[in-house]
Amino acid sequence: MAELKTQTIMIIGKTGSGKSRLINLLLKAKSAECYRSTNSITKTCKLYKFVDNGIIYELIDTMGLADTEEPPDTVVDKIKNFLKLNVNEIHWIIVTLNGNEKLTNENTEVLNNILEFLQLETYINHVVFCVAHADGWNGPTRDKFNETLSNNSTFNRFTSNGAAKILYSGAPDPDELEGDDDKEHAKKKEIAVRTNLLQALPLNSNTIVQDQIKQWRDEDIKKIIDTEFIKKKRRCTIL
Known part of the structure; x- marks a missing residue:
């Protein structure tokens, strides 16, 4: 029997940017708590695993940066400690952005924190930006958000050596809907979003x-x- 390949994916971003919802979509289960809040629901880093098409995916769920209860330096130290104890290498990093929010100074500071302590500018080909809560967006809406990104000096540090990979995701939670047709449509949407996410993260033999x-x-x-x-x-x- 062939040995299964492992892909370790770290998901990081501002509090409320959709990290836990993204993980639940990938796991096809409500394993990570997710609520819309200025306080990070994820108080410690967690490691989740699932298998898809012969690949073992390890998902690292991190605490939200720009939390109202803990300063960014404290959160970064906790993430570092978790990585030191539990991980040897990473294949992909997903940086989540909330499509419902503008790229404020606070969001830019979060991106700077991520850039600095993970040195992501060196690993541009291993980074995916995932814009959450983007279900229902049409072309003009995406173009407007892309324009906002392109005008952000911090984000442009990712695009100096090539185009950053941007993925738009979002699916309503079927459990929060009432009608059977709406629930069924939401479930199909979840499957489509999950498929797109995994396609954007192909098997990567290089590590960072x-x-x-x-x-x-x-x-x-x-x-x-x-x-x-x-x-x-x-x-x-x-x-």
């Missing part, structure tokens, strides 16, 4: 972020060694 993860681990080891050295030095001084 492994150097950063190794560096973070090495820094932790150095801190432990330095701490132990100081303790021993103090004991010797006392003796």
Whole structure:
């Protein structure tokens, strides 16, 4: 039996940008809590797995950046700690954007935080921007949103060496609808969105972020060694 290939996908973005809904669509289950809130529902990073067409997908659900309860630096540190303990490499990173929101200064700051600590400019071919809550959008609406993105200096850092991959997604939750026809239509929409998402994430043999993860681990080891050295030095001084 052939060994299954693994694809590790990290989903990151601002609080309320649709990360958990996206994960539930991929899992075909309500595993990740999702509500519209300025407080991140996901309080810790979580790792989900599913198999599709002979590929094992590992989904990393992260806490929302720009949370009203925790500063970005704290959230970034928690994400780093999770990656150090649970992941060796990443194949794809999905940056979620809320299609219902304008690209405010706060959103731009979130993009800058993601760019900085993951060094995503180096991995442009491994990044997908997913605009959530975009179900029902027509061509002009997408064009207008694309124009907003193109006028954003932070986003343009992704497009300097090539076009960024932008995916529009969104599907109403069937459980939130009443009519049987509406529920059935929503289920078909969910299947279509999931198919489009997986097609946008083809099997990728190249990995990213492994150097950063190794560096973070090495820094932790150095801190432990330095701490132990100081303790021993103090004991010797006392003796």
